[in-house]
Amino acid sequence: MTSLRRTFVATCALAALTVSTATVFAQQAKDVKLGYALAVNSHYGAAAQAWSDSVEKSTNQAFKFKQFPSSALGGERELIEGLQLGTVEAVIVSTGALSNFVPDVGVVDVPFLFRDTAHARAVLDGKFGQDLLTKFRARGLIALAWGEQGFRHLTNNKHAVSKPEDLKGLKIRVTENPVHITAFRTLGASPTPMSWPEVIGALQQGTIDGQENPLSVAVSAKLWQVQKHMTLTSHVYAPVALIVSPGFWNSLNDAQKAAFTEGARAGALASRKFVDDVEKKGVEEMKSHGTQVVTQVDKAAFKTAMAPAYKQYASKFGQKTLDDISNVK
Ligand code: PAF
Numbered sequence: 001m002t003s004l005r006r007t008f009v010a011t012c013a014l015a016a017l018t019v020s021t022a023t024v025f026a027q028q029a030k031d032v033k034l035g036y037a038l039a040v041n042s043h044y045g046a047a048a049q050a051w052s053d054s055v056e057k058s059t060n061q062a063f064k065f066k067q068f069p070s071s072a073l074g075g076e077r078e079l080i081e082g083l084q085l086g087t088v089e090a091v092i093v094s095t096g097a098l099s100n101f102v103p104d105v106g107v108v109d110v111p112f113l114f115r116d117t118a119h120a121r122a123v124l125d126g127k128f129g130q131d132l133l134t135k136f137r138a139r140g141l142i143a144l145a146w147g148e149q150g151f152r153h154l155t156n157n158k159h160a161v162s163k164p165e166d167l168k169g170l171k172i173r174v175t176e177n178p179v180h181i182t183a184f185r186t187l188g189a190s191p192t193p194m195s196w197p198e199v200i201g202a203l204q205q206g207t208i209d210g211q212e213n214p215l216s217v218a219v220s221a222k223l224w225q226v227q228k229h230m231t232l233t234s235h236v237y238a239p240v241a242l243i244v245s246p247g248f249w250n251s252l253n254d255a256q257k258a259a260f261t262e263g264a265r266a267g268a269l270a271s272r273k274f275v276d277d278v279e280k281k282g283v284e285e286m287k288s289h290g291t292q293v294v295t296q297v298d299k300a301a302f303k304t305a306m307a308p309a310y311k312q313y314a315s316k317f318g319q320k321t322l323d324d325i326s327n328v329k
Contacts (some may be wrong), residue, residue, distance in 0.1 A: 042220035051267030075195030088129035096175030147240035147271035156210025215282030224289035
C-alpha cells in the first residue's frame, strides 16, 4: 500500500469512528421535557435556558432539554399534575397553583409579607426557603430551587386604582390560590380564579376587568394590549419553583442529581437577573404603549383593609411562622 493510500484509509476509518461515536452519543442523550407558562423571551425563558445549558454542559450532553414555553403543555396546574404523572420531566411554575399541591407553600403568598426583594431572597435562600423545598417531596414533586417573578401589581380596564376602595366590585382574575382569593375578596373586589392560558381572552372579551402579576409578566405578555390601567401595588412577592418529576429524579445517579440541582440554581439566578432588569425599565415600557400607571399607593392603607384576611392567614400558617419570616433581616 502506498503511503498516500494508507493515509486515505486511516482518514476514512477515523471519520467512520467519529460518526459512529456521535451517533451513539446522540442516541444516549436523554430528553428532558421542560414546560412553562410564558414566552421564551421572559424571565421563565431565561431560567429555562440557563438550566438547560448548565445541565447539558456539566453532564457532557447526556441530557437534551426540549422546551415547551407559552403554556404549550397546559396551565400551571396541568404542568404540576404532569410531573406527578411522569408525562413531563421538568417545569418552572409560580406559586399560583402550587399551594393546592403543597399547602405549606401558601405562606409565601401572604400579602405584604416581604419588605422588598432582598428580604424575599434572603428568606427563600435561607433555612426557611430551603426547608420548604424539601416539603414538596411528600407531595410527589422534587423542587430544586426558588427563582423569581418580582412583586405582583394590579392592572384593569375600568379605572385608575390608587386606594383600597377603588377595588370595590372589580372583577379581578387571580391564580387558583386560596391566599390570593381571600386577599382580594377582603378588599371588596370580585376575585375570579382562572388558569393563565385563559386570561388574555377573558380580558379581551371583558368577562374580567383586570388581573394581577409582576412587571416581568406584564411586559413579556404585552399586557398593554388588553389593559388600560396599572397600579404598582406590590401586594405580593411572587417566587418561582424549578421542579422535576420524582420518576425522572429517581432515574438519575448522584452526579446527575447534583447537575440538575446546580442547573436549577443557575436557572433561578437567571430569572432574578431578568427581573432586576425588567424592574428598571418595565414601567416606562408599559407607559410607552399607552398604559396609565399609578406608581405611588399607600401600602399601609391596603394592609389595614386586609386586617380580616391576616387573621385567617395567622390561623392557617401560624403567627409565629409569619413573624419569623418578617424578622429575617
Ligand atoms: O398569574 C399567573 O398565573 C402566573 O404568575 C403566570 C403568569 C402563569 C406565571 O407563572
